[in-house]
Amino acid sequence: MYKEIMKDLTQLAHLKQLCKKKPDLLATLQSCKAKEYEEIWLILHKALEERTPPDKLLYDAENSTLLFREEDDRQYLLTCIIFICIYLQHLANSDKRKKHIKLDSNFYALFYKLIEIQFMLSDREVRMSFGKCLLQLCELNLEENEFSAHVKVNLLIFLLWKTCSSEGKSADISKLKKNKDLCKYIKWGIPEKSTNSFYLLCSYSLNLPKFYAHPDGKFFLAHVWSQHESIASHLFNKFVHNTVVLSHDSISHYSQIIHSTWKNCEGVMKETLEIQIEHLVNLALKCPIKVAAKFRNVLSIFHNNKGDKSINNLIFKIYDPIIWRSLMSPNWKLRFNATCIFQLIFPVVDPCIKNVNYLASMEKAYQALFDLAEDVNACVLQAVAKCICHVLNELWEIISEQKRSALVEVLISKLLREKQHDNVKVEVLLGFYEMAKNKKIHKLFAKIFYRIKNLINDKSLRIRKNCIALVLELNKQLNENFSTQIDFSELIKRVTKDLFTYNVQSCIKKLSYVKYEHHERVKNKEICEFLKLSSNLITYSMWNCSIKEQAKKCVNLLNDYPALMICISKFATNLELVQRYKLASVLFEITNVKLGEEENSVLLGVGSAVNGANGQGCPKATNTGKCLEDPVINGKYVKYASLLLCVAYLLKPKNDQEVELCGSENIENFLRNKFKEEYFLASIDTLMQQFYFKILKYVNLNQDTYVEIHKYGRRELLSLHRAKNEHVCRKFILPLFYKWSLLESVISAHMHILNACIEFVFLHTCTEAEWASASKGSPFINAGRDLPFVDKDALGYFADEEEVLDSDEGSGIKGPSLRCNKKDDPMDEKEKERIYINEEKEINTLILLSLIVKKKKYHHMLFKSFQSIIHNFVFKFNSYLLFIFDKLAQSDFQLPPHFISPHYEDKGEFNFVQLVLYESAKIKGYFHLYISFFFLCYTSKRSNFPHDWDILIDNTLRSIHLISSVKFKNEIEIVTSGNLAGVTAVGGKVAHVDDRVAEWAIYTRTILHFVMHFLDMVEFTVAMKMTPIEDLDFTDLVKNVFMFYKCYELVQGGLNVVHREDIERVMNKYAAIIKERETFFDFIKNYKKNNSMVSYMRDSQVNYIQGILDNISLPKEKAKKGSS
Template sequence: MYQKIISNINELSQFKLICKKKLELINIWKSCNSKEAEEIWLYLHNLLVEYTCPEKLIYNEENSTLLFKGENDRQFLLTCINFVSIYLLYLSNNERKKKSINLDENFRKLFYKLIEIQFMLSDKEIRISFGKCLLNICELKLVENDFSNYLKINVLLFLLWKSCSTEGKSTDISKLKKYKDFCKIIKWGISDKTTNSFYVLCSYSLSLPKFYENCDGKIFLSYVWSLNENIAYHLFNKFVHSTVVLPFDNINHYSKIIYSTWKNCSDDMKSVIETQLEHLVHFSLKCPIKIAARFRCVLNIFHTNKGDKSINKLIFKIYDPVIWRNLMSPNWKIRFNATCIFQLIFPVVDPCIKDINYLEEMDKAYNALIELSEDKNICVRQATAKCICYILNELWEIIHDDKRIILLNILINKLLKDKYSENVRSEVVLGLCEIAKNKMINKIFLKIFDRIKYLISDKSLNVRKNFVNLVLELNKNLNDNFSNEIDFNELMKRITKDYFTFNVQACIKKLSYMKQENNEKIKSKEIREFLKLSTNLITYTMWKCDIKEQAKKCINFLNEYPVLMICISKFSTNLKLIDRYKLSSVLFEITNVKLKEEDSCILLSENDKNILNDDNLKKKYIRYSSLLICVANLLKAKNEEEIELCSSEEIQDFLKKKFIEKYFLDSINTLIQPFYFKVLKYINLNHDNYLIIHKYSHNQLNSLHIMKNKYICKKCIIPLFYKWGLLRSYVIKNINFLNISIQSIFYQIKNSKDILTNSVNNKNDVLLGNDTINIQENISNDIEKNSIYITNIHKGELDDKNKNKKKYMNEENSNNENINASIEIEGLKNKINEKDSNEVEKIDINKINNENKGNISDTELNIYINNEIELNALLFLSLIVKKKKYHNMLFKCFPDIIYNFIYKFNYFLLYTFESISMNYFFLPPHFLSPYNEKQNITITQFIISDQKKIKEYMKLYISFFFLFNYICLQNKLSYEWDELIQNTLKTINLISSVKFKNEVEIMTRKITRKEYSDKEITDEKKMWKSYINAIIYFIIYYIDKIEYIIAMKKLSLEDLDFNDFIRNFFLFYKCYEIVNEDEKETKKIYFKIWNRICSFLMFILNFDYFEKKTYFKLMIINTFFTFTYEFTPKKQIEKILRKCLIVIKEKDTFQKYLENFKNNNDTVNYMEESQIKNIQNVLDNILLKKDKPKK
C-alpha cells in the first residue's frame, strides 16, 4: 500500500488527489510499518529539496520578498504541508494511548526542511497553513528532545508573527498566553535564527496597539520581559523609543506592562528591572518637558500604589538621592520635571527607618517645598503650587498642624499673590477646587475664605474662572453662605465687560490675511466658560422659588443690569429646559402687556428711531428689547438632549398656547420687531402655526433691494426659513436668476457696439438675449447640468418684449401677488420632510428643466431683467454665503452654476478693465481750465454702472471665488482655477498701466467750487462723475480679490507694480474730485479710498514676499504720502505710520526715510505746502516719541 503513496507523490495532480482522500490515506498509514513510513518521508524530503531549490525561487529587492517562480512548485509545497497534517491527524487518533510519541528521523528531517522553507518565504498562505501543522504537532505527546523544543519555539514564532500581521486577531494573542511557558526553552543570549527572530517579533509587538492594549498581550509581554536579561534589554530599548512617539493616551498600557513585569519577576530579575526603572526616572528628569511627562506617566502606576511596602521601598530606592539633586539643579527645566515627580512621591523617606529619623526626613521634604515656592522661574513656581495643593489634599491627615499652616500660608501669601504669572495663581485656585471637593478637609475654607475672596476681581480670566468654580464647589459641599461673601458688584462689572469682549470677538472676521503680531489673542472659549460659571453663581439662589417670583427677580435685575440679565439668560445652565420655557412664557406675557400700555404702545406702532430721543422711551425700548432677548435666550436649546426634548408633544402644545402669532404680527414694521422675531427663531413651531408671518417673511425676502429690511432678513427671517425647511426653494430661484444675469452681461459684451442702454418700456431695464453665448474659446458653454428655470416668475421680473410671444408665459403671469407662488414652496416643503435634501434638489432641478426648457429655449426670444429683482438676488445670495451652515445648499447642489458665475464674471472684469486701459484716460481739458478748448470725448459705457450693483456683484463674486476655491481644493473637485488666477494678474497690470492725459495738471489742479454756470458742462460733469465713480468702486472691491490671490501664493509677483496701481487709483480719485461739485461727497469717497489703501498697504508690508524689498515698500509709501491730503486727520496718519514702524524690519532705513521726508523731491514736488506741513508734524511727533527712551 505504501507504494501507492510513493508512486503518486511524484505527480502534483496525483499528490493533490491522494490528499483529498483523507480516510483512504489514514488507512494506508495504519497498514504501513515503521520502515515503510521512513521510506515515504525520505522520498518526500528528497522531492521537497528538488522543488524548493534556489533556482526555483525569486528575490525582489525592492519589496524584500522571496517567492516561488512557478505556481506548480508553490502548490507542491502546500500539498506537502497538507499531507503532513493528515499524518499528524492519524497520529493524534491512533497514538493516544501511548505516553509519548517518538517521531522517526526521516519525518523530523522533512519537518526541519518545511520549517526552514516557510521561514524564508514571504508567502502568508504557506505560513498560515504550516502554522496549523505546528499547532497540531504540539498537541501530540512527543518525547522531550531537541526536536520537540525546536517545534515549541517555532510555535511561538508563528503565533507572534500572526498576531503582529494585519490578519492577527485577539484569538492568536490568547493562544500565545496559553503557550507562554514555551518561552523557557529559548536559549537566551545565543545568537541564532530562532532566538533573534523571537527578539524582533517581541519588540515589534510592543509597538502594536492591538497587541499591548489586549489583556493577554500585556500578560505575554510582561512574562517574556521577566524571563531573562537579554530579552529584557531588547524590550526595554523598544519600550523607551515607543514611549517618545506613542499617543499619550496609550502610555497607560505601557505603564501596566512594566508594573506587572516588576511585580511578577523572579528575585534574580528584580535588580535588572529596577535598574531599568532607574533609567526611566533619569529620562523623566533629564528629557525635555513634554517627553519627560511621558516617562513620568509610565512611572505613575508605581506612585499611585505607593501604600504597598514593597513599592515604598522601590520608590525610595530609585528616587533617593537623585530627586534631591535635581530639585536644586541650575537648569529650570530639570527643576520643573523634578517638582512634578516630587508631587507624586512626597515625602521620599526610607520606610525602614525609625519614627524620629522619619520626622527629620519629612522636614527635609517640607524645606524643599519652601525653597521651590521662591524659585525665580515661573514654571517651577507653578509646578510647586500644584505640588503643595496635591500634598495637602492627599496627605492632610499625616501632615502636622504646623506644617499645614506653613503650606497654606505659602499658597495664600506667596503663590496667590504672584504678580508676574497668572498661571501660578490659576494653578493654586485649581488646587483649592480639588481640596474643596474633599469632604474630610474642605472645612478649612471657613477659616481662609476671607483671605482669598478678592480673587473674584483678579485681572486674569483663568484665575477668575477657577475662583468662581471654587465658590460653586464650596456652595455645593459646605453651604450657600460663601456666595454672600463675594463682592457681587465687582463680579457683575467683570461679567458685563467680559460679555462685551465675547461679543466683539464673535464679530471679528474669521479669515484674516494679516499677521496678528502685537495683538493679544482673546480666548473666547475661556470667556464662555467664565460667563457660564459666573452666571450660575449669581443665579445660585435666584431660581430657588416659584415661576412668578423668578420672573419678578428677572425684571428687577433687568431694570438695573440689562446686559447682565441678557448674559445670564444666554450662559446660565442651572435651570432645566422645562423651567426655562415656563419662565420665558411668563416674561413674554409681561412684555406683551407692558408694551400695550399707553405710555409704551408707541414702540409697537412706530418704526422711527427719532422717537428714541425721548429719554423715557429710550429706557423702555432698552428694557423691553432686552427682555425679549432674554426670552429668546431662555428658549434656545443648549445641547442635543434639550433639542430632542423640544420636539415632545407636551412642549409643542405649551408653545402653541403661549407664543401665538398675534403677538408677533403686532410688532411688524415697528422698532421692537427684530426682538420679537428673535424670539420666533427659537420657538420650535413650524410655519403652519405662523401663516401670516410666513407670508410676510416671504415678501420681505423678495424685497431685499429696498435695503431697509436687510438686517431683519439676515438675523431673523433667513434662519427661520432654514429651520422651517423653506430656504432651499429661495436659493433655487435666486441662484437661477444669478445664472440668467451673468448670461445677460455676456450678451451685452458680445453686442457692446450696438447695445441698448435704455429700453422703451423701462429705463432701468437692460436688454437680454436668451440665446447661448460663446464670446471666446476660453468662455465656458452654458451649464446644462444645473441651468434651472423658475417655475413661477415675478411680475415684472421677465417682461415680454414681443407681444406675439406672450403665449410662452401665460402660466407665469397669473397669480403673481404671491411672489414665487406657493406651488414651489409647498412642493419642496413636503419633499424635504420626507427625503434627503440633496436628493430633493436634484429631482426639482430636473423637473424644472423639463417643464420649462421648451418655453424659454427659443434663441430669438429677447427678455428684460428687472434691476430690482437682480439686486434682490445678489443681496439674498450675499446673505446666504456668509453663513457656513447654508454652504451645502449652494456649493453641493449648484457647483456648476457657481463656477459658471465665477468664470464669466472673472472675464467680465477683465473686459471692463481692458476697456478702461485701452487708450489714454483723457479727462476733457475744459474741466481742468475754463480757458481750454471744449472737446467732446466719448465715455465707455459700463455694463454694470450702478454703485449698489457693483458692490453686491463684487462681494458675491469674491465670496464665491474664495469659498468655492477652498471647497474644490479640500474635496479635490476638478475645476480650472489657474486661468482665472492669471486673469487677476492681467487685471492688476491693466490698472497699473492706465495712462492719464495731462497727468501733471490733474495732480496739481487746485479745486475751486462752482466754477461753471454752464448747464451743459454741469451735465457733462455729472456724466463723468458717474463714470469715474464706477471705476473707483470696481477697484476698491477688486483689492479684496487681489489680497486673497496673493495670500494663496499662486501669483508670480515679480512683474507686479503695486506702486503704479496705487498711484493710478488715487489719480482716478483726483479726476473724480475735479468733476464732482459736492465737496462733502468728494471727501467721503476720498476717505473710502484712503482707508482701503491703508489696509492694503499693511497687507503688502506684512506679506513675506515683500519682506526684503525695502525700495519697493518705500516707493509705495511715497505714493501714499503724495495723496495724503491736509484734511486727513493726523491721528489716522500717525496710526498707519506706527504700524509701518512695527512691520518694516529695516528700521534704520525707514527712519532715515522719514527724517528726510522734506528733502525727497519725488514725493514733495506734487504736494501742496499745507499737505507737506501736516505730514511733517505727524513725523516729528513720531520721531520725538521714538527718541525719548534713548535719553
C-alpha cells in the first residue's frame, strides 16, 4: 500500500486519485511507519519547490498580484493541501489517547513551505483551503514548541484576513474574538513576516466599518492594542490618521475602542495608553478647528463619563497642566478649541482635594468663564456662550445663587447685546432652548424673557428663527402663552419679506443646460424653517376655537396681511389634518359665495381666456392687464386669489402620515361633498382658473369625481398648438393627469406620433437621395407621398375624442398639409386601422412632450415604456442634422442675383437643400426634444443606449465644421449690397417676385433657425464635458451666422434683422460655455480686427455691434486694470 502512495507522488493525476479515495488513503496512512512518513513529506516538499520557482509565477504590477502561470501547478498545490488535511484527520482519529502529538522535522519543513507559498500568492482559494488545514492542525493536541506557536499565529492571521476580506461576515468577527488568546504567541516588536502581516491586517481593520462597528471587532482591537507597546504604537498612528478623514459617526466607534483599551490595561501598558490619550488631547487643542472637533469626539467617551473616579483622575492628570494655559493663549483658534473642551470637563478640579481647596479651585473655573467672556474674537465668544449655557444647565443646583445671576447677566448683557456678533447670539439662544427643557430653571425665564424677546425681530434670520423656537419651547414647557408679550407687527413684515425671498430662491436654476432637463429647485432650508416656526407662533392660540371662528380669523388676517395668511396655510404645522380640511372647506364655501355675488362677477366672467406666460384668463373683449388696472377689481382679485391659495395649501399633506390619512374613505366622502366639480368648471377661462385648479391638485379624488374636468383637460392637451395654453397644461392639467394615473396614456399616444414623424423625416431626407436637392421649384418637399401614420391601438388616448380643428394661424408661407384623412377618401379596412399624422398633431406632440420632459418626476414614464423610441429619435435626428448641414456645405450658398442688384433678372434656376422641417415651431420643438432626450439618455442609469456615443459626438463636431465651412457666392456683393432690387417689377411679374421673396425668406430663415438651435446642442455637449473646448473654432461659424442674417435682410427688402438680442445671445452663449476665458476674449479681439466680417453693415450698425462686444470684453479688461 505504501508503494502505491509513493508511486508517481509528484504527478498531479496520481495525487488527485489518492485524495479522491479518502477511506483507502486513511487506511494506508494507518499502516505507514515513521520513516515512510518522512519520505512522503520529503517528496512533496521537493515537488512543491519544483513547481513554485520564480519563472513559474506571474506578477501583475498593475494589480499587485502574484499567480501561477500554469493551472496544473496551482491544482497540485491545492491537492497537496488536501492530502495534508487527510493526514491530519488520520492523526485526530488514531492519536486521541496521547497527551501531545509530535510531528517529524520533514513535516515541519513541508508546512513552512506551504505557509510561505500561500503568503506569496494572491489566490483566495489557496488561502481558504490552507486556512482549513490550519484549523485542523490547531485542534490537535500538538506539543508546545516553536512550530505549534508559528501555526497558531498563522491561524490568527488567516482568521483576521478572512474577516477583513470583502466576503467577511459577522460570524468571522465573532470567531476571531474567540481565538483572541492566540495573540500571546505573536512575537511582538520582532520584525518578521508573520508579525508584520498581523500588524498590517490589524491597522487595515481600522479602515473597515463592518469590523470596528461590530462589538466583537471593537473587543478584539482593544485586546490587541493592550498586548504590547509596539502594536499599540502601530495602531495609534493609524488611528490618528483615520480620525482626520472619518465622519463623526465612525469616530464614535474609535472612541469606544480606545476607552475599552485603556480600561482593560494595567501597569506599563496603561501608562502607554495614557501617553497616547494625552497626545490626542494635544491634537484636540492644536489642530485646525474642524480636525480638532473630530479629536474631541474621540475623547468624548472620557468627557461624558467623568463621574467615574478613575476617569476623573485621568482627566485632571492630563488636562490640568495645559487647559488653563490654552484658555489664555494668544492664538484664537487654540482658545476656541480649549473653550470647547473646557465646557466638557468643567470645572477641572482634583478629585482628591479637600473641601476648602475644592471651593477655591471651583472659583478658578468660574473666573475663567468670566475672563473668556471678555474675548474679542467672535468664534471664541460663540464657544464661551455654549460653555456657560452648558455649565448652567448641568450644574444649576450646585452653583451658588450669586454665580448663577452673574453668569446669566454675562449671557444677556454681554453676549446678547445689540452690537454682538450674530453667531454668538445664536449660540446663546440655542443654549437657552436646551435650558428651557430643565424644569429647575423655568423660573429664570419668567424673569428674563422681557430682556430677550426683542431678538424675535432681529435682522439676522438665524437669530429670529432660534428666538421663535425658544418662545415655542417655553410655551410648551411652562404652559404659558409668552406670545402675548410679543409685538408681532415687525415680525409680520419679516415673515412677508422672507416668504417672497423663499419663493424666488425656490425657482433658481442651477445650470444653463438645465432648461433641457428638469428644474432643480434650490430651497433655502433655513428660511423654510423660520417660516414654519413663525407661522406656528403667530397661530399659537388662533386655533383654540370653533371652525367658524377660525375661518373668521383667517379672513380678517387675510384682509390685512394676505401674504402672511398664505404663509400660515403653507407652513403652519400646529393644526391637524382633519381640522385643516374642515377649515379649508369653510373658506372654500365663503369664496364661492362671495365670487357669486354680482359685484364680483367680473372675476368669474366666462370669456376668451388670455393664456399667456401667466396663464390667467379674463372676460371677453378685455385682457388681463386691463381687468386688473381697476384698483377695486385688483383688490378683490388679490383677496380671493389669496383665499383660494390658502385653501390649496391647507389641503396639501405635509408628511407621509397625512398622505396615508388622505386616502381614507371618510376623508374622500368629505372632499366629494365639499369640493364639487361645478365650482371648478365655473372658473375655466376666468381670472380665477389657476387658483381653482391649484386646489384641484391637492383634492385627493380621482377623475371619476371630476368627469367634465377630465374632458376639459383632454381638450386642452390636444389643442396646445393653437390655444397657446402651455402654462395651464404644465402647471395644472399635467399634474392632475399624473395624479389620476392618466398621464402615461397621454405620453404613449404622443410618443408614437413622434416616432412616426421622425421616421418620416429620416425616410424623406437621409435615405431617399432624390429629395436631397433640386435645381428648380420650391426648396420645401410638397410632392404627393405616403404620410406618417400610427396604428389606432397605439393612440387609445384619442379614441373617444373629437378631431381637433385645423388651425388657420401660421406664418406667411405654409408647407403642404400632412393631413389626408378626409371623409370622402376611399379607405379599405386596413387603412381604417391607421391614423395619419397631420401638422396639428405633430406640433401638438412636440409642445406637449417638451412640457413633459422638463419635469423630473415624469421621466420614469418616458424610459419605462418608450426607451426604444427615445433612442431611435436621438440617433435619427442626429443623423438628419448631419445630413442637412452636409448638403448645405457641398456647394456654395448662392443668393439669386436679383436680390443683390436691380440689374439682374430672376432666372429661377438655383440649387436648394430641400427641407422637410421648415416651420420655426417645429424646428424649435424637434431640437428641444432632441437635446432633452440626449441629456436623459446620457445621464440616466436606466437607459441602455444602443448607439455609440462617440459617433453622435463626432457627428456634432462634424456639423460645427460643416456650418463653418459654408461658402457664399458673390460674398462681396452680398455684404455691400443695399435694398431688394425686385421691388420695381410691375404687371404680371409682381406676383412672381412676391412668391420668390417669400420662398427665399422662409428658406434663409429656416437655415438660421437650424443653426441657432444647433448652438444649444453645442453648449450642452461642452457643458457636459462631452466635447473638449479645444476642439472647437467658432470664428468662421459666427461669421456664417451673420452672413445668413445678411442674406435674410436682402431677401426681406433691406429689413434690419440683426437684432441686439440675437447678437448677444450668440456671443454670451460662447462666453458661458468656454471655461478658459482668455480663449474667448482672444476670439473677440480677432473678430473685431477682421473688418471684412462687419463691412456689409452701415457705420451705425458696426458701432452698435462693436459696442455689444465691448460690453462683453470690458469686464475682463477692467479686472486686469484693477489687478495691476
